[in-house]
Every structure is written in C-alpha cells, then in structure tokens.
Amino acid sequence: MINQEILFLSILTSSLMCLLFLLLLYLIIRKSKEIKTRREIESYKNKINNQIFSIIAQGQVFRGMGCETAIKQRAMEELLSRYVKILEGEEEKKRLSDLATHCLQGYYQKRLKSKRWSYRMNALYHIEDFHMTKLLNEVVLLSKKKKLSHQEMIHVLRILASFQFKDLLDLLLNHYHYLSEYENRGILMRLNQDLFDQFVLSFHKSTPPLQFAILDVISLNKAIKYRVFTENIYLTYKGEVKLRALKALSEIGYVRNIEPYLQLLYSPNWQERMVAAKLIGSVKEEKGIPRLIELLHDQVWWVRSQAGQSISQFPNGKAILQSVLETSKDAFARDMAWDWLHKGV
Structure with a gap:
C-alpha cells in the first residue's frame, strides 16, 4: 500500500515537473519572439525615420512607402505617435494624417472589426490622434454595434465630434441622452463653431447634463458670442442651469x-x-x-x-x-x- 502511494506521488511530481518545464519553455520561446519582433520594429523605425521626417516636415512624396506587414505597421504607428505629440503646424499635421491614412487605413479597418476590445480601443485612439477622417464611416458603423462597451462608445463619440460629424446632435439627443455632464463636455469641446451652434439652438430640448455641458463650454471658452443666449438662459431657467449660466457670464466678463x-x-x-x-x-x-x-x-x-x-x-x-x-x-x-x-x- 505504501509503495503504491509512493509511486503515485512520484508520478504526480514528475507530471507537475513536466508541466512546469513546458510552461517555462513556452515563456522562453514567447519572450524570444517578442525580443525578435521588437528588434525588427526598431530596425525598421531606424530605416524609415529620416524619410518619415522629410515627408512630414518638407512634404516629400511618399510613394512606395508600404506597410504590408505587421512589423512595418507597428513601426509606422510608433513613429507617427511620436511625431504627433510634437507637431504644431497645420500643414505638418495634415501630412502626417495623409501618411497615416495611406499606410495604416486598412490596418485600422481590420482592428475596428476585431473581437478583441483592446484592439478596437487602440485603433480608436490612433484614429483620433492621426485625425484619419477617411475612417469616419467605419467609426460610425462601430457606434451602431449593440455590444459596444461604454468606454468605446464615449471614445467613438469624441472622434465623431473631432471629425465634425453632422449627425452628432441627433445621436446625443436621441440615442445617448444618458451621458454624464463630464462625458458630454469632453465631446462638445471638440466641435467647431457651426456644429456647436446646433447644440445651442437645441438647448431647450436637451437633457440637464447636456445643458450643463453646453454652458460649461461657453464658460471655458469665454465665448462672448453667446452672451445674449447665456443671459436669456439665466433669466429663463432656475436652479443649477441658472447658476451655470451665471458662471458663464462671469467668465465672459460682460453683461447688458x-x-x-x-x-x-x-x-x-x-x-x-x-x-x-x-x-x-x-x-x-x-x-x-x-x-x-x-x-x-x-x-x-x-x-x-x-x-x-x-x-x-x-x-x-x-x-x-x-x-x-x-x-x-x-x-x-x-x-x-x-x-x-x-x-x-
């Protein structure tokens, strides 16, 4: 009986050791692949960095600049992410956006359709950073998915605002009326004046969080253009809306x-x-x-x-x-x- 127990424990120990060895081997192989991939990405970044700089800074033609492999796509993405943080000129930003669209549009189209949440979110962040407006339709389609996470949905709406999507007002009034004041404000801050005017005109049929956000954007921008509108809101409404209108007037710094x-x-x-x-x-x-x-x-x-x-x-x-x-x-x-x-x- 004792010999059988010893034999069982020996087999169990050996099995565990084999599993641990296989796990260690897997981790070693995986780490080796990651190191190899990282080296290839860095090598390609070093190879194309000067060309990317010339394209963005000087307007050099980027014909033949391909991103047909995952390595090249990641290298391009990392380089453009670095440049987008330091660019100030509108021409340079436009060239970066055109280059990103030329090289990464197909890559992000596939990522937006991925079942993995992290892939979709990563794509959304870069689409906004690179201002890839040609992917607007894909972003709109993503907004219609029923199983979209709240975080994805908020980011989708921010991108639509950044791209000045003409039907954004309808989305916020009729489909996403449950958003918080903070979420609405983050969306409205990205609008140009023409689209923001639509929200001002629709103030009376907006939800309180959206009304607060509209007044906060006016306040943050010290937008004297909306002084008459803000005074009318102050005179018409009560409670928190009235107080927000008063705050906006104090930031504008002028009343009739x-x-x-x-x-x-x-x-x-x-x-x-x-x-x-x-x-x-x-x-x-x-x-x-x-x-x-x-x-x-x-x-x-x-x-x-x-x-x-x-x-x-x-x-x-x-x-x-x-x-x-x-x-x-x-x-x-x-x-x-x-x-x-x-x-x-």
Missing part, C-alpha cells in the same frame, strides 16, 4: 445690464453670492465694491475668497484690501484680505 446681478450679492444661496461676486470682479463694476467688502466677512470661505479675488481685480483693489486688513474687526476678513494682497508676491 449689471443691476439685476448686483442683487445676487445678497442672495441667501452662497453659490449665487460667490458667482455674483466673480461676475462683479470680471466686469469691474464699482457699484459692487461696498458689497464685496461686506462679503469678505461672509460665513462661507468660498464666498470670502471670491470677494477678495474680485476686489483685487479693481485698479484700487490693493488699497481696499489693505484698508480691510487694517480696520476690520473680523479675523477671517483680515486673513482673506492678507491672502489676496500677497497673491503672486
């Missing part, structure tokens, strides 16, 4: 009539007091200075800080803050005045 906004400095809502204080500083409305001084004593730190910043934007702002520092009996107000007196010093 300051009087209604001066009243907001007395709002029971601290967010409204804060953003109104920002607006007064942006437009440099001297009528608001006495109330801004009072807001240096506000119980909410954010309001006090914004009041101090707004005061500092006036020509005599430092003198006003110095006076508060020397005369106020409120320690919080004095601290805030001191902070803004020494900002950037």
Whole structure:
C-alpha cells in the first residue's frame, strides 16, 4: 500500500515537473519572439525615420512607402505617435494624417472589426490622434454595434465630434441622452463653431447634463458670442442651469445690464453670492465694491475668497484690501484680505 502511494506521488511530481518545464519553455520561446519582433520594429523605425521626417516636415512624396506587414505597421504607428505629440503646424499635421491614412487605413479597418476590445480601443485612439477622417464611416458603423462597451462608445463619440460629424446632435439627443455632464463636455469641446451652434439652438430640448455641458463650454471658452443666449438662459431657467449660466457670464466678463446681478450679492444661496461676486470682479463694476467688502466677512470661505479675488481685480483693489486688513474687526476678513494682497508676491 505504501509503495503504491509512493509511486503515485512520484508520478504526480514528475507530471507537475513536466508541466512546469513546458510552461517555462513556452515563456522562453514567447519572450524570444517578442525580443525578435521588437528588434525588427526598431530596425525598421531606424530605416524609415529620416524619410518619415522629410515627408512630414518638407512634404516629400511618399510613394512606395508600404506597410504590408505587421512589423512595418507597428513601426509606422510608433513613429507617427511620436511625431504627433510634437507637431504644431497645420500643414505638418495634415501630412502626417495623409501618411497615416495611406499606410495604416486598412490596418485600422481590420482592428475596428476585431473581437478583441483592446484592439478596437487602440485603433480608436490612433484614429483620433492621426485625425484619419477617411475612417469616419467605419467609426460610425462601430457606434451602431449593440455590444459596444461604454468606454468605446464615449471614445467613438469624441472622434465623431473631432471629425465634425453632422449627425452628432441627433445621436446625443436621441440615442445617448444618458451621458454624464463630464462625458458630454469632453465631446462638445471638440466641435467647431457651426456644429456647436446646433447644440445651442437645441438647448431647450436637451437633457440637464447636456445643458450643463453646453454652458460649461461657453464658460471655458469665454465665448462672448453667446452672451445674449447665456443671459436669456439665466433669466429663463432656475436652479443649477441658472447658476451655470451665471458662471458663464462671469467668465465672459460682460453683461447688458449689471443691476439685476448686483442683487445676487445678497442672495441667501452662497453659490449665487460667490458667482455674483466673480461676475462683479470680471466686469469691474464699482457699484459692487461696498458689497464685496461686506462679503469678505461672509460665513462661507468660498464666498470670502471670491470677494477678495474680485476686489483685487479693481485698479484700487490693493488699497481696499489693505484698508480691510487694517480696520476690520473680523479675523477671517483680515486673513482673506492678507491672502489676496500677497497673491503672486
């Protein structure tokens, strides 16, 4: 009985050793192939790098530049990825895009149809980086797949925005109305003015997250063109939309009539007091200075800080803050005045 157990354990041990040996052998072979592949990629990159530079920087004709093998495709992809990060000129970017389309269009078409998520995502990132607009139809087809992951779908929509896809408004209003404010903003930031105007015109039938994103884009771009629209939104809406519109106006730095906004400095809502204080500083409305001084004593730190910043934007702002520092009996107000007196010093 004992001999049988020893024999069984010996066979089991030998089997495990064989499996481990086979696994080690597999890993060695795989690593060797990876090293060989990497060497071939680097060798081809070194071979074509000067030619790629001449094509992008000088407009040299790229006839005969082929990427018929996986090694050459990866080498080209890595080189173009490096160049796209440092290019600034529009002509150079256009040449890089044309070269990427010439050499890698078929490669990415196959990757977009792959069952592997990583292949599809990698293709999407490079299609956007290289601005390969000729793959727009393939990206649109991908957006219609039912099993598309959320991350893929967001990236697809960003690419469609970057490529100025004319039906993007319909997609966001009727098919992807559940997107978050952050996701919508990342998409809208890529639009040109004509397409963004479509979203502005459709503001009233948009979801709240999309409305927030529209106002945030106006705010981030300080887009004075939309000042009248933003003021109308402020007057028409309530709650968070109204507050976002007020924030956008404070970034634009101009309103038709300051009087209604001066009243907001007395709002029971601290967010409204804060953003109104920002607006007064942006437009440099001297009528608001006495109330801004009072807001240096506000119980909410954010309001006090914004009041101090707004005061500092006036020509005599430092003198006003110095006076508060020397005369106020409120320690919080004095601290805030001191902070803004020494900002950037």
